[in-house]
Each structure stands twice: as structure tokens, then as C-alpha cells.
Amino acid sequence: MTVISSETDSAASMSLPLKYVLPHLEQVMCAMPIGVLWVQLPEGQVLFSNPAFDQIFGYPKGRFTSLDQLLEETMRFDVQREQLRQTWVDAAAQVGQRCTALPGRELDIWSGEDEFKTILQNGKVLHDQQLLVMTYMDITSIRQNHQLLREYAYKDPLTGLANRRALKEWWEREIWPEKHSVALVLIDLDGFKPINDRLGHTAGDALLRRLGERLTKTVRDRDLVCRLGGDEFVVMLRRPGNAETVATVCARIAHNLHRAIQIEGEVLHIQACMGVCQFPEQALDWDSLFHRADQALYAAKASGRGTWLWAPERVGPELPTGD
Incomplete structure (x- = not known):
């Protein structure tokens, strides 16, 4: 049995899992079943997107180089586009915060496969790293089922x-x-x-x-x-x-x-x-x-x-x- 005898040993021991994970972080992100997007703030440059993101939006990897491009080319409704922009600006302006969670939103997009989709977006702003990290799920079928249930009910x-x-x-x-x-x-x-x-x-x-x-x-x-x-x-x-x-x-x-x-x-x-x-x-x-x-x-x-x-x-x- 290994006994941790000092704070230095403890810190070193606790960092071992992280040292193992970091080299494989991109593989982990790419294996996730939900879409992931990393954006550099304040420029809005896209740093990373995983295959699930590309599949949800229906575009080849690397298509989007900026957040503005993503919004302009995929959002169906102007009001949703402007609401997102304002949410991100407000979150990035938070002072004295390490992390700001963004409210989950249902968004209507026009995919690269000429399909209307409904997606669920969640995200966080990591202020120290100046990163915007967002996740996406395709909930089109869920919304359609909800609509059918509503029709049955009404x-x-x-x-x-x-x-x-x-x-x-x-x-x-x-x-x-x-x-x-x-x-x-x-x-x-x-x-x-x-x-x-x-x-x-x-x-x-x-x-x-x-x-x-x-x-x-x-x-x-x-x-x-x-x-x-x-x-x-x-x-x-x-x-x-x-x-x-x-x-x-x-x-x-x-x-x-x-x-x-x-x-x-x-x-x-x-x-x-x-x-x-x-x-x-x-x-x-x-x-x-x-x-x-x-x-x-x-x-x-x-x-x-x-x-x-x-x-x-x-x-x-x-x-x-x-x-």
C-alpha cells in the first residue's frame, strides 16, 4: 500500500490521472456522442469541433472558422441569432468569475444537408482561458414527437x-x-x-x-x-x-x-x-x-x-x- 506522506506527494499523486488524460483529450472529445465546439474569445475564432458537431450541422470538418460564420450560415431565425450573440457578449463581460454557465437553448437551424433541424445548445465561458465551450444535441425527433403528442391531446x-x-x-x-x-x-x-x-x-x-x-x-x-x-x-x-x-x-x-x-x-x-x-x-x-x-x-x-x-x-x- 502506498502512503502519501506530504502535500507535495499528494499533489503529484492527484495529477497522475490528469497527466494521463490530457494527451488523449482530443480523442475523448472526438468519441463523444454530443457535438462539442470550442471558441476563442473575444475574437470568436473556432478552435475545435468534434465529429458529432459536424454530423449535427451537416457540414465537413473545418467548415466554420468563426462563431459569426456559424450563426450566419446555419441559424433559421434572426431573433435567435441576435439573442445568442447578446448572451455570449453578456457572459464574456462577467467580472470576477472563473466560469459562467450559459442557459440551455433550443435552436432552429438549416443544416448543410438541406434539412431543418432543432438542436439543444448548452455552454460555458471559461474566463481565465478566454474560451467558450458549447455542446449540441439534435432533438429534432423529440420535438416532432412532442408536436404529435400535442396534436393528439388537442x-x-x-x-x-x-x-x-x-x-x-x-x-x-x-x-x-x-x-x-x-x-x-x-x-x-x-x-x-x-x-x-x-x-x-x-x-x-x-x-x-x-x-x-x-x-x-x-x-x-x-x-x-x-x-x-x-x-x-x-x-x-x-x-x-x-x-x-x-x-x-x-x-x-x-x-x-x-x-x-x-x-x-x-x-x-x-x-x-x-x-x-x-x-x-x-x-x-x-x-x-x-x-x-x-x-x-x-x-x-x-x-x-x-x-x-x-x-x-x-x-x-x-x-x-x-x-
Whole structure:
């Protein structure tokens, strides 16, 4: 057993692993599965990049000689490019620090293989050495998977329309913060179940998809069409104007839904009942908006097929009724 008897012996012993590693440092860096880039500060000269970096960016080794060249030739968005530059300038200007960690960033790049990629960048500034050391990971597939999961979470799988969760999030993001005006049109198809029973679920699904397409084409791009489930749909009219304008849109929705549609060789004419409530004229928040539209829908269904009605309670100006 070796006994370390002095501070000198201890320092010498502790340096042995480092003495072994240093000659092999480049090999270690080249074997790493993540991209590595070393940049000399303040000039921004590229000192080293490993094969994983070259593979991620899709360029041959030695292509980039400066940080500015890398940013100009690969970054898709100007805002990300300028944010990175400012981050590096701020980090390099830190006084009295040996090391400054840079915040991890997701970046969108245009690779040398003519592909859009999403990468994750992390880095540190080593002030004594005047080095910027950065690592990169290709997370394109991860972001794509996240996007797919989001679509599954926020889209109705049958029609591709927004679902109930997306509807509530749209309200919270687009309407509620600034209290923008919106009209909620709650739609229930008349006689869908007998058609579904007679022609089968495949035909019923096809009918729902076609009607969803018609609703989408009836309203503006800034509006939202949602399927709640079954034969219930919602149309959110953003900044709809006055009550007469909303009434015109409702009449157009009813007309387009009723137009002849051929399913399984049979020509169908679909009618729908609708309940309409406008925010902030008739409701003070999401719960009251949806509840009052639902009340209006219930009353419309009791009145007969193809009917639409305004919400029964008002907190604003008088609104015309429609059918």
C-alpha cells in the first residue's frame, strides 16, 4: 500500500490521472456522442469541433472558422441569432468569475444537408482561458414527437378539429386576458343517431368529418371550430361584431349544414339546433358563457329542428332572437 506522506506527494499523486488524460483529450472529445465546439474569445475564432458537431450541422470538418460564420450560415431565425450573440457578449463581460454557465437553448437551424433541424445548445465561458465551450444535441425527433403528442391531446381524432381541451385553452389564451369579444355557437345535429344506426358507424364518421369541413369553410380563419364529441360542435366567432352579424353567421351555418350531402349512396339533408351566447354582452366568464349557450341550445331543441336561439339571460344590450 502506498502512503502519501506530504502535500507535495499528494499533489503529484492527484495529477497522475490528469497527466494521463490530457494527451488523449482530443480523442475523448472526438468519441463523444454530443457535438462539442470550442471558441476563442473575444475574437470568436473556432478552435475545435468534434465529429458529432459536424454530423449535427451537416457540414465537413473545418467548415466554420468563426462563431459569426456559424450563426450566419446555419441559424433559421434572426431573433435567435441576435439573442445568442447578446448572451455570449453578456457572459464574456462577467467580472470576477472563473466560469459562467450559459442557459440551455433550443435552436432552429438549416443544416448543410438541406434539412431543418432543432438542436439543444448548452455552454460555458471559461474566463481565465478566454474560451467558450458549447455542446449540441439534435432533438429534432423529440420535438416532432412532442408536436404529435400535442396534436393528439388537442385535436379530435375523427375530424381533425380542435377538441374540448383546445377550446378551453384557446379561450384562456386568445380571449380572456384582454376580454376580447367572442360569440359561442353550440351546435347539436338533429337526427344523427338514426342515420348512424341505419347506415353504420363508418358512414356516420364520414358524415361528421364532412360536416366539420363545412363548418370550417363557413367561418373565418381567426374563428375556431371544435368538436366536443358525438354530434356536438362549437364555433367560436372571435370579434364577431354586433348581434345582427352573429345572426347572419348562424343562418349561414344552418344553411351550409343543411345542404345535400351524399354518404354511402344516400343523399342526406342535415339540420342542427344551435344555442348562442356572446361575451361580454351576455356572460361574464367561461363557465357562464358555455352554460348560457347550453341553455339556449336546450330551448332551441325543444322548439323544433333547425332552430337557433340566443342565450336566455343578458348582461348587456338587447339582442335579436333568431330561428
